[in-house]
Amino acid sequence: MSTLKMPKVDNAIMSKKDKIASDLRGIINSKNVLSNPDELRPFETDGLTAYRQMPLLVVMPETVEEVSQILKYCNENKVKVVPRGAGTGLSGGSMPLEDCVLMAMGKFNKIIEIDYENRCVVTQPCVTNLAITHAVQDKGFYYAPDPSSQIACSIGGNVAENSGGVHSLKYGATTNNLLGIEVVLMDGTVTKFGGKAMDAEGYDFLGLMTGSEGLLGVITEVTVKILKSPEVVKAALVGFPSIEDAGKCVAEIIAEGCIPAGMEIMDKALTKATNDYSKAGYPTDAEAMMIVEFDGTEHEVEAYIQKTKEIAEKNNSSSLKISKSNEERLKFWAGRKAAFPACGVLAPDYMCMDGSIPRGKLAEVLNEISRLSKKYNLPVANAFHAGDGNLHPLIMFDANDKESLRKCEEFGADILKYCVKVGGALTGEHGVGIEKRELMCEAFNDKDIQQQLTIKVALDPNSLLNPGKVYPILRKCAEEGRVHVHGGKTKFPDIPRF
Amino acid sequence: MSMEEKQNSQTSLDFNQNIFKPTSREEIIEIVKNCYKKNIPLEINGLKSKNKIGRNFQCEKTLDLSGYKGIIDYKPEELYIKVKSGTPVKEIIEELDKNNQQLAFEPNDFGYLFSGKSDSGSIGGVVSCNFAGSRRFKVGSVRDHILGFQGINGKGETIKSGGTVVKNVTGYDLSKLISGSFGTLTILTELSIKVLPKPETSKTLVIKNPHLKKALDFLGKALSSSTDPSGGVFYPDYFGKNFVLNDLTHDGGLTALRIEGPINSVDQRLNRLSKELSLLDQEISILESEQSNIFWNRTKNLEVFKSLKSNLLRIVIPMSETLQVIQKIKNFEIKYFIDWGGSLIWASFDQLNTKILSEIKEIAKKHQGYITLIKVEEDLKASADIFTIDPIKYKISEKIKRSFDPKRIFNPGKMYTGI
Numbered sequence: 001m002s003t004l005k006m007p008k009v010d011n012a013i014m015s016k017k018d019k020i021a022s023d024l025r026g027i028i029n030s031k032n033v034l035s036n037p038d039e040l041r042p043f044e045t046d047g048l049t050a051y052r053q054m055p056l057l058v059v060m061p062e063t064v065e066e067v068s069q070i071l072k073y074c075n076e077n078k079v080k081v082v083p084r085g086a087g088t089g090l091s092g093g094s095m096p097l098e099d100c101v102l103m104a105m106g107k108f109n110k111i112i113e114i115d116y117e118n119r120c121v122v123t124q125p126c127v128t129n130l131a132i133t134h135a136v137q138d139k140g141f142y143y144a145p146d147p148s149s150q151i152a153c154s155i156g157g158n159v160a161e162n163s164g165g166v167h168s169l170k171y172g173a174t175t176n177n178l179l180g181i182e183v184v185l186m187d188g189t190v191t192k193f194g195g196k197a198m199d200a201e202g203y204d205f206l207g208l209m210t211g212s213e214g215l216l217g218v219i220t221e222v223t224v225k226i227l228k229s230p231e232v233v234k235a236a237l238v239g240f241p242s243i244e245d246a247g248k249c250v251a252e253i254i255a256e257g258c259i260p261a262g263m264e265i266m267d268k269a270l271t272k273a274t275n276d277y278s279k280a281g282y283p284t285d286a287e288a289m290m291i292v293e294f295d296g297t298e299h300e301v302e303a304y305i306q307k308t309k310e311i312a313e314k315n316n317s318s319s320l321k322i323s324k325s326n327e328e329r330l331k332f333w334a335g336r337k338a339a340f341p342a343c344g345v346l347a348p349d350y351m352c353m354d355g356s357i358p359r360g361k362l363a364e365v366l367n368e369i370s371r372l373s374k375k376y377n378l379p380v381a382n383a384f385h386a387g388d389g390n391l392h393p394l395i396m397f398d399a400n401d402k403e404s405l406r407k408c409e410e411f412g413a414d415i416l417k418y419c420v421k422v423g424g425a426l427t428g429e430h431g432v433g434i435e436k437r438e439l440m441c442e443a444f445n446d447k448d449i450q451q452q453l454t455i456k457v458a459l460d461p462n463s464l465l466n467p468g469k470v471y472p473i474l475r476k477c478a479e480e481g482r483v484h485v486h487g488g489k490t491k492f493p494d495i496p497r498f
Numbered sequence: 499m500s501m502e503e504k505q506n507s508q509t510s511l512d513f514n515q516n517i518f519k520p521t522s523r524e525e526i527i528e529i530v531k532n533c534y535k536k537n538i539p540l541e542i543n544g545l546k547s548k549n550k551i552g553r554n555f556q557c558e559k560t561l562d563l564s565g566y567k568g569i570i571d572y573k574p575e576e577l578y579i580k581v582k583s584g585t586p587v588k589e590i591i592e593e594l595d596k597n598n599q600q601l602a603f604e605p606n607d608f609g610y611l612f613s614g615k616s617d618s619g620s621i622g623g624v625v626s627c628n629f630a631g632s633r634r635f636k637v638g639s640v641r642d643h644i645l646g647f648q649g650i651n652g653k654g655e656t657i658k659s660g661g662t663v664v665k666n667v668t669g670y671d672l673s674k675l676i677s678g679s680f681g682t683l684t685i686l687t688e689l690s691i692k693v694l695p696k697p698e699t700s701k702t703l704v705i706k707n708p709h710l711k712k713a714l715d716f717l718g719k720a721l722s723s724s725t726d727p728s729g730g731v732f733y734p735d736y737f738g739k740n741f742v743l744n745d746l747t748h749d750g751g752l753t754a755l756r757i758e759g760p761i762n763s764v765d766q767r768l769n770r771l772s773k774e775l776s777l778l779d780q781e782i783s784i785l786e787s788e789q790s791n792i793f794w795n796r797t798k799n800l801e802v803f804k805s806l807k808s809n810l811l812r813i814v815i816p817m818s819e820t821l822q823v824i825q826k827i828k829n830f831e832i833k834y835f836i837d838w839g840g841s842l843i844w845a846s847f848d849q850l851n852t853k854i855l856s857e858i859k860e861i862a863k864k865h866q867g868y869i870t871l872i873k874v875e876e877d878l879k880a881s882a883d884i885f886t887i888d889p890i891k892y893k894i895s896e897k898i899k900r901s902f903d904p905k906r907i908f909n910p911g912k913m914y915t916g917i
Binding site: 115116117118119140162164168169172173175176185189191195196197198199200201202203204205206207208210211212216228229230231251252254255256257258259296297298299300302303304356357358359360385388389390423424425426427428429432436440443444447448449450451452454455457458459470471 | 661663724760866
């Protein structure tokens with residue numbers, strides 16, 4: 001793996017490790033300050049396992065007051081702080097720095113209030129995304145954003161990364177489902193942005209904090225809105241003889257006024273790999289396969305499914321299956337959700353990219369990826385959240401072969417640059433973190449980045465909170481940007497990634 | 499740069515004039531750079547339909563963006579439209595109509611309130627105020643539909659954030675920050691806005707009912723049901739006469755619930771909703787598509803407050819608090835209606851002074867909400883805080899303001915003293 005440049009280590013801080021640990025033990029329960037290497041080891045990486053770094057210390061605060069005092073102390077003593085939720089992020093947003101205090105928020109794991117009258121849940125940040133739905137589902141409610149890692153990822157981390165999910169075209173990402181947060185700024189200030197009342201007055205700090213990847217504040221409480229679960233959910237599984245046909249079908253479904261709950265496309269390589277792996281019964285002869293899902297009332301879903309059927313047939317669909325039961329619908333998805341592990345079987349390693357493109361550019365981008373695949377002589381398989389334009393090319397390579405790794409890195413960067421070129425974005429849902437930091441200049445010019453950095457300085461003048469993330473350090477577009485998986489083994493093999 | 503912009507940018511700017519009406523981004527940059535250099539504050543206006551909202555402030559120069567207009571790019575199949583900030587909302591809606599699409603956040607038209615006739619203003623103004631209509635609780639606010647923007651900061655530099663794709667988590671989400679900032683952070687030049695298909699049909703269930711408590715009960719049950727309403731309002735008795743519609747068979751106070759979607763589904767959900775709300779003993783009407791649209795347009799246009807002489811406040815609170823808040827403020831000779839399914843009170847006050855105002859603010863705060871002064875008499879406007887802010891957020895706002903507009907030349911004092 002190429003060497004990652006991080007902010008300069010402050011040797012004065014390194015030499016004061018014992019003093020800092022002792023001071024922090026004066027602020028919080030001493031057993032919640034970890035300092036020996038064995039204790040620190042579990043925190044050396046997040047979901048982007050290619051990069052590892054032991055932190056100076058780990059603190060595990062239990063109250064907002066403790067978070068505030070720790071940050072105030074670190075701010076006054078110029079100690080860097082890296083916040084961490086569940087540590088499942090895929091862009092290295094909570095990867096430690098050698099001279100940092102890693103603030104692990106794991107003890108903030110309680111749901112504070114379920115308020116059905118106002119249809120919201122107030123929770124501590126380290127409650128998992130799925131736990132919120134579990135807490136309200138007996139009354140027929142759920143929390144809409146559903147990142148694939150929802151079984152393990154924390155809601156605070158979702159806020160930091162503005163996580164989406166397969167349903168984000170219809171239901172939005174975290175930012176659209178969030179009512180309020182409590183935040184502690186680097187100087188220890190505790191404040192609340194938003195709350196149960198919608199659209200708080202003044203500057204939208206709630207919106208600014210969402211997706212700020214832990215650079216502006218530490219989230220200590222989250223209020224999310226919950227929705228009534230749809231009555232009926234149905235899916236269609238459609239095969240197409242070409243990517244172009246699939247792309248046209250997607251555009252026409254949207255143009256016809258149907259907003260699917262989820263819409264996924266896989267290319268032939270991925271369909272085949274998935275089918276071999278999970279025996280999902282996919283049409284392996286199709287050049288592209290689409291799963292489209294609608295939710296709502298019975299008549300509503302029926303109307304949309306019927307329209308989808310007509311549009312698919314008009315666009316030369318080679319096969320079409322409508323789910324007849326919930327079990328069948330879940331089976332359609334089971335194959336899709338096994339897409340990533342299926343790639344792990346095809347090659348020693350694969351790198352999962354995460355770009356965002358206009359829906360209509362799918363065929364063009366996949367053609368370019370196919371051209372690049374030949375150029376770099378590395379196979380690639382593609383998964384596409386067609387509803388919201390989020391593309392996940394999976395590049396297969398061998399990390400033991402340095403040349404193969406180098407080519408894979410170049411290939412990945414070329415794909416992301418192309419995503420930006422056609423009007424898309426560097427990241428759809430994994431965030432920038434350390435992974436795509438140096439590619440930011442593909443999407444933004446110096447003035448854009450400078451404006452963002454000025455905001456950072458306004459709230460954290462010493463740049464102590466999660467430094468080295470999101471914004472370029474090298475000031476050149478280095479060839480970075482991927483999630484690396486070796487031998488099919490991710491750090492958390494049980495967490496679905498799709 | 500288009501040919502037209504190139505030609506415009508070649509004309510040198512006469513800086514002695516007090517009102518600038520640029521038609522190109524280059525002109526805007528030149529104006530701002532000049533103001534930055536000479537410390538000259540600028541009042542920024544679009545079509546001035548909402549410029550009475552906010553604090554009074556004085557600027558030597560005015561930037562009139564009404565000439566900076568036009569649709570740059572509209573991709574119906576990609577569900578976005580990219581426009582210049584001075585573009586009239588009316589023009590955007592007409593263009594979207596051609597493809598059966600809409601701005602789902604239903605921007606309020608404040609023209610009826612301030613001038614007695616429709617004036618929905620410019621898109622830049624709509625974004626800068628961030629006031630969304632009745633669909634708010636279902637689809638989000640204006641800010642939830644801004645995919646990206648381009649603007650000029652207080653130093654005259656062009657900045658951008660976001661893009662035209664829905665999923666975009668690259669860097670800080672400045673599109674949110676500039677929404678509702680009343681032109682105090684940046685001069686918006688281009689906006690990329692998410693658009694959505696219009697529903698196949700829209701119908702409205704109207705329940706004759708003059709009682710607030712009962713209305714909130716209907717609204718609460720409806721919004722928590724799987725019938726998925728997209729609008730929920732309560733008008734007390736005194737506003738009943740404002741809705742003379744063929745389909746409306748009763749007068750007086752009413753609770754209205756809108757259901758949208760494919761025709762079969764709408765009928766099915768309306769039936770279900772009637773059952774769930776146990777409406778057998780109630781007098782009800784169903785507004786068919788056209789009349790339903792008229793009803794909701796009148797609501798978003800605040801037509802019951804047309805040419806209002808007195809004061810209008812916008813009170814946002816969690817739904818659970820609405821009954822108590824109304825009970826506390828009704829002694830102040832108010833007329834009100836409730837939108838957002840129970841979370842938004844629009845209330846006119848015949849008598850309003852700083853003392854009453856601070857009482858109302860206190861009530862809203864106690865009930866976890868806030869108020870915005872939309873229309874207030876001039877005497878009061880000079881002395882009252884239009885927006886409310888606590889000291890911590892004021893401090894943060896000050897820093898954010900400086901990061902965009904270091905010399906405080908954009909709409910200084912429009913939101914708060916010193917910002």
